[in-house]
Amino acid sequence: MLRPEFSRFPLKMLVISALGIALPGQACGPDFPYRLLLDRNATLLYMPEGNYAFEASRLATFDDGLPRWQQPAEPEAPAPAIAQLRGSSSLAEAEQMKVDLPEAARLYTLGALAFHLRDGAKAADYFRQVLALPAEQQSDWGLKARYSLGRALMGDFPAQEEGGATATDGRAEPAALREALQVFGEVVEAVKAGAPDPAYLSLASLGQAGRISVWLGDLPGAAHLYARQAAQGDPVGGLSLQYLSAYLIKTANRAALEKSIDDPLIQQLVTIELFTRSGNLQWADNNNSPEDVARTVSGVVELLGRHVKTGFAGSDRLAALAYRAGNYPLTETLLKNAGDGGLSWWLRAKMALRKGDVATATANYARAAAAFPSDESWGDQRNESFEQENIVPVCRVSGEQAILALNRGEYVQAMTLLYRGKDIYWQDVADIAERVLTLDELRQFVDKNAPPPATPLKPRAGEQYDWQPLTPDLQLRELLARRLMRVGRYEDALRYFDIPNYRQSAQELAGLLAQGADKKSNKVARAGAYYQAAVRLRTEGMALTGYEMTPDYAVYEGSFSYLGDAFDTRERKEKSWISVAEASRAKQSLPVADQRFLHYRWQAVKLAEKAADLLPPKSQPYAAVLCNAAGWVIARDAKTGRALYKRYIANGTQYDWTPGFGYNCPKPDFGSVK
Template sequence: MLTRNWPRHLLCLSLSLPLGSALACGPDFPMRLLDNRGQTLAELPEGNFNFELSRLGKAIPGLKNVTAATYNPNDFYAEPTEPANQRDKAEQAGLTAEEQALVKQLRSLTDAHQVDVQGASLPAEIRLYLAGAVAFGAGDYQLAVEYFRQLLALPAEQRPLRSTWAAYSLGRAWVARSTEANNAIDALEQARDAFRQARQLSIDGFSDPLELGVASLGEEARVLRTSGDWAGAIELYEAQNLHGSAVGNTSLKLLMNDLAQLPEEQLVKLLEHPSVQQLVTASLISRQGWSFGDEPPNQKKLVKLLQNSTRGSFDNADRLAAVNYQQGDYTNAKAFLEHAGDGGLAWWLRAKLAVRDGDKNAAAAAYSKAAQAFPQAEDWGYRRTQDWDFETVQPKCRVEGESAILALQRGEYLQAFVQLYRSNNIYWFDAATVAERVLTVDELKRYVDDNVPAPPPLTQQERDNYVQLPVAASLRNLLGRRLLREGRYEEAVGYFDNPDLQNKAKLYGQQRLKADSAWWPTKRASALYNAAWTAREWGMDILGYEMAPDYATFGGNYSLENAALKVGPLVSEDEVKRQQASEAKPDERYHYRFVATALASRAADNLPHTSQAFAAVLCNAAGWNSSLQEQSDLYERYVKEGAYVPWAVDFGHQCPYPDFENADKRYVTQVTDAARSALRPYKWPVQIGGAVLVVGVALFLITRRQRRAARKD
């Protein structure tokens, strides 16, 4: 599905700036199942046309699959190999150097008779094939037929290299003759016989480096299509596709486009054939031909005619049910599902219809059966959602993800997490949300300890090449960050996926514990400031939320649009309470910057206000970009409480490291300085009073001494 929804599509990159943030458009992101739970449960993702085609038709027993690296229909950047180059290379195989040179020379001629004469020294099959090929290239199809027939009339042991070539080319020559012969039908029948012979020769082991046995399926299909036998052509193209030919795949797409253009009366007759029905069904369920969410002009016509042609038919019932479900015809979808068997798609649709009917118990049971029925490896490929997110649809994972929504609603939170986590990277955003916001930290820790051993750390080379972390490592990192945020410092360290992160987490925890245990204020302030610096410098890696508000999953470079979680039909009150209890404090983007600023403010609380350390702590914290308001508050606190420092002119930008060692001295001088400042207006009276006091004390001491001396006398 390709639809536009630009406001949602314009996801943004936040760039840290001294005075705020700038926004820029970001990339596209994976679909989140929990983003709109009702829509997730209601929609049936479109199928994948290539996958649907792989279910159709029958392979030819004994015919080898295509192995040549030609064109992959799923690779948008691949280019088909040039057939002439392949032919020339294959034509040289098995020949001596002299024969190779002669073959190359004869290929340049335009007279088949000259080739026949000048190639007398070549093996008969090589000479006859070259003569026939030159005649074909010159448009003398009758002569080409004669040469190819002569080659095929040779004893089998004399034509091991060119038998399949000759039969395939004979078929093409007869097709060409059909446009000029009086009896075109006979010529086309001769062509079909030749193509079937080419396949049989390939099966029998005659040399087929160009894989003409498989190619003959497409050539014969074209003959049938020309003759009006659409069903026969479809079956041959399906077989060609099953044998790995991109030509068969592309031909079926083109054939489907042609079918859609036919008048209704002609299409009605064609839809009587099961192969035509199945191809149309595969196209409809895959929304083949849709562009940016726009329905092709003939889509409704195809749906109507297919529904009419399949009434009372139970073949392909699960796919027919899916087409009706996608069209919103739930009555017909249910009718087909009564005969759809126990396949994964059938149970998936039953689950969706049960949700629609409000029977969540039946839905949960159907989801369970669907998950069991879908093969683990079944892959419907890549799609775009209506919000322009992308999704790799692996039905088993998608079914389990939808089932997780119902598990969350029931309060079975761990089960919901496990179902999402099993999708690996596909629904990691949803799994991370449940792990981080819904499970308690102990529930998550218990699951990780029991089920998620630490994977080998990535090498430096892998990191330099941006190799993605295994999901297990991402989950363990998420748990480590959550434990650090909740003050369980020693437990957290071992969950980080590499020694560098472990050391950073260990340092942060040590500083926090040191601050808690320090009894001397400057020691406490030093530990708090170092913890604050660590939180600001490495906070995304060791404290950031995997999802909102920090988006550590993107390294903090992007954010996603999030709707407020509210109690509703698919969201329980208990889940809302759990998410509220685990939200970031504060619930702001880059929340660890606010944590760092708060720690720095606590450090300043433990320092003499007249110290350099007090001013330096506030100055550094103001440069950590938590918010404009906090930057302003820090500066105002410095102005109100701190002593003048010359570097304050660039407060928040040019800040020295706090001098904690000399801060202790300020505990004494801070008191005397304050007293001196208070008495400064009364300087002379104080000085005179002080002098009088000194004189008085001196006289007292002198008098006292004299009295003692008098007593002794």
């Protein structure tokens, strides 16, 4: 349950849980994902934040005797007799009513009415009357009465409709609070003994008992109760732990932390608060500066370092916190007794990299990848550039392994490792597939790891396509198809175009190119074929030959002209981890000429020029072909536009649309050529 002591914390503390210390403005555009390969050194040395909900759920062991929390069903409408009692204008009126109800139901409803009216004594009396009935008469009302008795004893009344009173206004005296603690414990024990608990009153009782423990100054006791609640999956338990941990790490509450710090669960709690939500410190109270945040973190880490014992259950998390705080000596000390979990080996890998020991780091990464459960997820995070990353540790570790594999020249192995997180790191997968692997290496990888869809896909054209996202396997097949098209392996490419209209367009483009190259055919017919191929490439080039990443960014359908080149080392101040051999492969994979955004437009221009070469210079289609070709690039490349215009002026015939060359062009009339 939520605690009033912590209600003064601003709400924004609760929602900005995975951000870095600084929060710049978000760039325009979609949620750009984090790219592991763009700054490899930073990727390898950075330790992501953990996830509070995940960590909180692990502070206590799941209790098989208590229910696993799920979203409760909508409550059913009350029986008419109960609704009649609830609708009374006063408790006295309800007490005089004659209703057809079991005695337990009648007494509980009267107690609930008294509770709603904030008459704690009357409510408690009625709830005790329910509990005094023989067990067979209490039915399900007994557990409800015991839970509600605890609320009445602690003064946890509903807020009044007027005057702004809150549920904590009637907090009881310590003696009543201790009695309420006992009552809530009885609810938990009753459920463990077999009492049905469809409303999860046992889990709510753990939360209420934690709340009372806070009121009585027993913060470790509260933490243990909230942890039990969170372990059953109840999100209120996790949220209550967040309030408690956020309270404890504040400098103003250092005395409370020092009083509680010897409890191992408190040690774990403040550790995971800073490991998973350190960015929140900047937003607490008076908008702390990064320096204030750093001092707070280092102060808590130093306090923990003095009090934790060997074998501390959260040693790996504390080591991760120390690493994130830049306290590498403490990180190394803690890792000596941090066990063999995935996080410990991940940190050991990063520490080895900081020492330049790549061989040890490689071995530690392998241990980390094997130790992390495949279903462990730390949720979405954003870095200082507001790039989003879904942290699945086993996938992130594999991605970092891939960086080292690339550096060793094990390119297919790097692709295999990175493909483990293909849904998360698709752009990095695409960079390797498109720029590092040879075409045959990629084709073999696709044949082994990305089978064609079992069910034929729908056309992807205009409103006829429902725009369901393609899976990474299908995206990789499309990427391979476009690579094959770019080098003229058209028949091979058709096998990997799974979207039917793309495959048809690719086949038609290949046919037009073949017709244009057929020297046995009529020149005008060949020119028409080349021009139609050029138009097809201009209008559908992104889907047929476009690069997924640099330079075309088909991943965003060409909406952005530059998103960073993962193989550009010119501005790297730190180690790039890009070998000469890898850089050479990446360079060779780019277009031989016209290495620019929407590169296929310039290739379309070249096809149009081939068409013009086959046409009489004084003919209308000659002028129209060159005019249209100029229009495809003139806004981005005035030089090419001028060259096409000069060719037209030098060889062609003037028409009334000549002043609009490149902007207002007619269709070529190939039938006009005799």
